[in-house]
Amino acid sequence: MSNRITQLFNIQYPIIQGGMVWCSGWRLASAVSNNGGLGLLGAGSMRPEVLREHIQKMKVATAKPWGVNVPLLYPNIEELMDIITSEGVKIVFTSAGNPAKWTGFLKEKGITVVHVIANTKFAAKCADAGVDAIVAEGFEAGGHNGKEETTTLALIPHIRKVCDLPLIAAGGIGSGNAMAAAFALGADGVQIGSLFAASEESSAHEAFKNLVVKAGEGDTLLALKKIGAVRLLKNSFFDEVVSAENAGASPDELKTLLGKGRAKKGMFEGELSEGELEIGQVASMIDSIKPVKDIMHVLLSEYVLALDRLSSVSYRFNNL
Amino acid sequence: MSNRITQLFNIQYPIIQGGMVWCSGWRLASAVSNNGGLGLLGAGSMRPEVLREHIQKMKVATAKPWGVNVPLLYPNIEELMDIITSEGVKIVFTSAGNPAKWTGFLKEKGITVVHVIANTKFAAKCADAGVDAIVAEGFEAGGHNGKEETTTLALIPHIRKVCDLPLIAAGGIGSGNAMAAAFALGADGVQIGSLFAASEESSAHEAFKNLVVKAGEGDTLLALKKIGAVRLLKNSFFDEVVSAENAGASPDELKTLLGKGRAKKGMFEGELSEGELEIGQVASMIDSIKPVKDIMHVLLSEYVLALDRLSSVSYRFNNL
Numbered sequence: 293m294s295n296r297i298t299q300l301f302n303i304q305y306p307i308i309q310g311g312m313v314w315c316s317g318w319r320l321a322s323a324v325s326n327n328g329g330l331g332l333l334g335a336g337s338m339r340p341e342v343l344r345e346h347i348q349k350m351k352v353a354t355a356k357p358w359g360v361n362v363p364l365l366y367p368n369i370e371e372l373m374d375i376i377t378s379e380g381v382k383i384v385f386t387s388a389g390n391p392a393k394w395t396g397f398l399k400e401k402g403i404t405v406v407h408v409i410a411n412t413k414f415a416a417k418c419a420d421a422g423v424d425a426i427v428a429e430g431f432e433a434g435g436h437n438g439k440e441e442t443t444t445l446a447l448i449p450h451i452r453k454v455c456d457l458p459l460i461a462a463g464g465i466g467s468g469n470a471m472a473a474a475f476a477l478g479a480d481g482v483q484i485g486s487l488f489a490a491s492e493e494s495s496a497h498e499a500f501k502n503l504v505v506k507a508g509e510g511d512t513l514l515a516l517k518k519i520g521a522v523r524l525l526k527n528s529f530f531d532e533v534v535s536a537e538n539a540g541a542s543p544d545e546l547k548t549l550l551g552k553g554r555a556k557k558g559m560f561e562g563e564l565s566e567g568e569l570e571i572g573q574v575a576s577m578i579d580s581i582k583p584v585k586d587i588m589h590v591l592l593s594e595y596v597l598a599l600d601r602l603s604s605v606s607y608r609f610n611n612l
Numbered sequence: 613m614s615n616r617i618t619q620l621f622n623i624q625y626p627i628i629q630g631g632m633v634w635c636s637g638w639r640l641a642s643a644v645s646n647n648g649g650l651g652l653l654g655a656g657s658m659r660p661e662v663l664r665e666h667i668q669k670m671k672v673a674t675a676k677p678w679g680v681n682v683p684l685l686y687p688n689i690e691e692l693m694d695i696i697t698s699e700g701v702k703i704v705f706t707s708a709g710n711p712a713k714w715t716g717f718l719k720e721k722g723i724t725v726v727h728v729i730a731n732t733k734f735a736a737k738c739a740d741a742g743v744d745a746i747v748a749e750g751f752e753a754g755g756h757n758g759k760e761e762t763t764t765l766a767l768i769p770h771i772r773k774v775c776d777l778p779l780i781a782a783g784g785i786g787s788g789n790a791m792a793a794a795f796a797l798g799a800d801g802v803q804i805g806s807l808f809a810a811s812e813e814s815s816a817h818e819a820f821k822n823l824v825v826k827a828g829e830g831d832t833l834l835a836l837k838k839i840g841a842v843r844l845l846k847n848s849f850f851d852e853v854v855s856a857e858n859a860g861a862s863p864d865e866l867k868t869l870l871g872k873g874r875a876k877k878g879m880f881e882g883e884l885s886e887g888e889l890e891i892g893q894v895a896s897m898i899d900s901i902k903p904v905k906d907i908m909h910v911l912l913s914e915y916v917l918a919l920d921r922l923s924s925v926s927y928r929f930n931n932l
Contacts, residue, residue, distance in 0.1 A: 293929035305929075411829045431751065432763040440830030443752040443763040445784035445793060446893040450829070452789070453897070464765035469772070473765060473793035475927055476918045509731045509770070510760030518858070538838070540860025573766040577773070596929075598796045603923050607795055609613035609625075609916075 296458040297481030300404065300425055301357050301383060304328030305592065306481030307471070308427070308460055309488045311361020311385055312435065313337035313570070314559040317495040318346045320488060322353035323584035332385055336363040337556065340371040347379045357383060359404075364389025377401050388436060391421040406460070410438025410447070415455040423457065427483050430463030434486055434572035437514055437521045445477065452478030466574025468594025472602070486572040487591075492583045497562030500569060503527075507575040516550065518543045525569035529554065616778040617801030620724065620745055621677050621703060624648030625912065626801030627791070628747070628780055629808045631681020631705055632755065633657035633890070634879040637815040638666045640808060642673035643904035652705055656683040657876065660691040667699045677703060679724075684709025697721050708756060711741040726780070730758025730767070735775040743777065747803050750783030754806055754892035757834055757841040765797065772798030786894025788914025792922070806892040807911075812903045817882030820889060823847075827895040836870065838863045845889035849874065 297306040309316065309324040311332035321331030333350065335343050343360070350358055360381050362372055365388045373394065376384060384398050387408035398405045399422060407418045408427040418426045428451045430444030431437060442450075444463040451459060461479035465471055466487055474482045489496055490504045507525055514521045515533045518541075524530050536549055550568075558567015582590075601607070617626040629636060629644040631652035641651030653670065655663050663680070670678055680701050682692055685708050693714065696704060704718050707728035718725045719742060727738045728747040738746045748771045750764030751757060762770075764783040771779060781799035785791055786807055794802045809816055810824045827845055834841045835853045838861075844850050856869055870888075878887015902910075921927070 293927065295926040413829075430763065430765070432766050438830075441833060442829055442893055442896075443750065443765065443784055445750070445763065445765045445790055446752050446786065446896070449787045449789045450897055464763055466766065467769045469769045469797045470765055472796035472922070475922055476792035476796050477789045478918075509733075509762055510758075513761060538860060540858060573762055576762075576766070577770055598798075599922055599928060602792065602795055602919055606615040607613065608919060 295480050297425065297460060300458055301330050301359075303330050303357055305588070306460075307588070307591065308332065308481060308483040310462060310483045310485035311335065311359075311387075312485055312489055313555055315489040315494045315496045316361075318349040318353055319495060320491060320493040320584070321358055322350055323491075323493040324488065324588075325354045325356040325358045327585050327588045329588065330383070331358045332361045333359070334361050335372055336361065336366060337560075340368065340375055343372060344375045344379065347375065347381060359383030359385055359406075361385040361387060362394075363387050364393060369394075373397065377403070385427065387427075391418045391423055395421040395423050408462070409451075411440050411442065412450055412454045415451050415457070419455060419457060425458035425460060425480075426451070426455070427460040427462050428479075429483070430461075431514075432573040433463030434489070434512065434523045434575075435570035437523055439517075439521060441514070441521075444474070448474065448477035448479050463572065464574060466572075466577045468591045468596070469598045470574075471591060471595045472598035476602075484591075486574045487578065487587050488584065489571060490575075490578050490581055491587055492581055496559050499562035499564055500559050501581050503564055503569065504571050504575045504578055505580060507571070507578070509576045512571055512573055512575055516546055519546050519550070522568070522570060523572060525571050525575065527558075527567070527569055528565040529558075529568060615800050617745065617780060620778055621650050623650050623677055625908070626780075627908070627911065628652065628801060628803040630782060630803045630805035631655065631679075631707075632805055632809055633875055635809040635814045635816045636681075638669040638673055639815060640811060640813040640904065641678055642670055643811075643813040644808065644908075645674045645676040645678045647905050647908045649908060650703070651678045653678070653680045655680050655692055656686060657880075660688065660695055663692060664695045664699065667695065667701060679703030679705055679726075681705040681707060682714075683707050684713060689714075693717065697723070705747065707747075711738045711743055715741040715743050728782070729771075731760050731762065732770055732774045735771050735777070739775060739777060745778035745780060745800075746771070746775070747780040747782050748799075749803070750781075751834075752893040753783035754809070754832065754843050754895075755890035757843055759837075759841060761834070761841075764794070768794065768797035768799050783892065784894060786892075786897045788911045788916070789918045790894075791911060791915045792918035796922075804911075806894045807898065807907050808904065809891060810895075810898050810901055811907055812901055816879050819882035819884055820879050820887075821901050823884055823889065824891050824895045824898055825900060827891070827898070829896045832891055832893055832895055836866055839866050839870070842888070842890065843892060845891050845895065847878075847887070847889055848885040849878070849888060
């Protein structure tokens with residue numbers, strides 16, 4: 293299996309592990325890279341010195357390609373970028389911001405740059421900024437989410453239509469069937485978050501992973517749209533937010549209710565009722581906490597079956 | 613191309629035209645059936661005598677299989693069912709209700725019954741009720757929408773996992789790429805609404821179709837969640853609803869704001885600012901009003917290309 297994404301990153305399978313706050317430290321990222329995908333450290337939840345520590349551990353834990361995800365809203369982003377370049381990181385995924393800001397700086401250092409988007413307007417900005425590839429993420433994804441609410445099924449063909457860059461589909465990729473679907477839609481690779489957030493190697497708290505395993509359909513919804521939509525697993529905090537929203541809470545009131553550090557509290561410290569629990573819709577399909585190796589094996593096996601099914605005579609015709 | 617869905621309905625391609633209020637009368641449904649798909653009359657917006665008229669016109673307009681979609685919330689549904697059975701309709705799609713209510717009655721008359729669902733709980737109810745197939749519809753679909761907000765990409769693999777019935781994917785199917793993706797996800801067919809709502813043969817008002825052509829990303833969103841979520845194209849009425857919702861409007865206040873007959877006003881009479889304009893996210897991909905024949909041709913051509921791409925060496929490997 294060799295395409296633009298495997299070639300760009302020099303990896304075996306076009307499967308990227310999304311860089312996620314509180315889940316994707318060196319243990320998870322190195323496990324994904326060692327199993328043929330591309331592991332990403334999620335710098336969004338790391339202080340600069342913590343990121344440096346994880347980068348140094350990654351170098352020991354894997355000889356395969358890997359990268360770092362940097363949300364461009366990070367307050368002291370210059371410090372992160374200094375560490376990334378001085379430590380010789382080769383692949384950077386940027387998200388939640390304008391790709392024009394950092395792409396040139398990173399490309400000059402010889403770094404492969406990928407930017408995460410949720411609409412075609414940003415696809416054009418990515419092309420102008422000179423990124424090497426884009427991740428297009430749909431509404432079903434966990435965590436922070438685009439305001440258009442475009443789903444992966446609707447988003448990917450649209451991005452493909454207006455943009456020739458190597459394209460990675462994200463949001464709702466919870467099975468090999470969905471991976472095959474992403475390629476049918478026009479993607480060259482997939483970025484997977486939730487399955488890996490609930491993996492053995494994820495740094496998320498065990499209690500959070502167990503709650504993800506229990507989650508059913510409709511148990512994640514977008515909340516806090518007035519101050520930046522985020523997909524959360526329902527809990528007491530989520531219910532408080534919805535009550536406030538239904539009563540017409542203002543953006544300032546919602547910011548006060550949210551406060552600081554809730555994602556850490558929920559996902560990393562396991563405070564399930566009052567924490568912010570970011571996970572995607574595919575949580576409803578996750579039925580156990582598995583090692584990355586098993587997750588990859590199931591994904592790839594299902595993917596091969598899905599392609600075999602599509603190449604059978606039932607799905608083909610030649611009389612157009 | 614022959615699979616469980618083409619065989620069930622005795623059609624050439626596993627493409628169903630969704631039965632839509634104010635769009636899918638005999639002109640649209642017969643055009644779809646005459647071009648190898650399955651056309652459905654949308655009874656939801658027809659008084660009983662109007663449905664009878666459309667059924668009788670269908671019999672003249674096509675010799676191919678076709679059906680009727682009946683929303684189970686229809687107030688005098690017994691009258692509709694009487695007409696459907698006395699006129700000898702052979703295929704009925706039911707939606708928005710419990711499949712246990714009418715499936716037995718219709719099956720006894722030898723009618724093929726399909727039920728529309730948005731979650732796995734109803735897939736089990738469909739199996740118990742003895743339907744012949746199910747339509748699973750995701751969040752990106754236009755009009756009325758499930759409260760779980762599960763997208764088609766997340767929904768179809770989950771339904772497939774728990775249910776063996778012939779499965780039709782709906783919501784977000786706006787291209788041949790998406791059609792191929794639906795099959796990759798595990799569906800046996802696709803139901804398409806928006807593309808046909810904006811077709812030449814649709815009975816929707818020309819002004820509404822032109823607005824759909826102009827729609828961009830994020831121009832449709834779910835509204836009225838407190839009284840039953842519906843995906844609408846943004847307009848003055850939509851803005852009024854959002855303002856009311858943001859200010860904490862109660863369900864009763866929203867019902868009063870909605871009033872009666874807004875979908876007819878917007879979609880059928882072309883009152884674009886104050887009408888209710890139901891359309892799916894794929895509206896952003898629709899760039900002209902085309903005849904059904906051309907829509908089918910583009911869909912099938914793109915579908916063949918998508919399958920060819922997936923069968924290329926770039927997407928295959930055998931070393932698992």
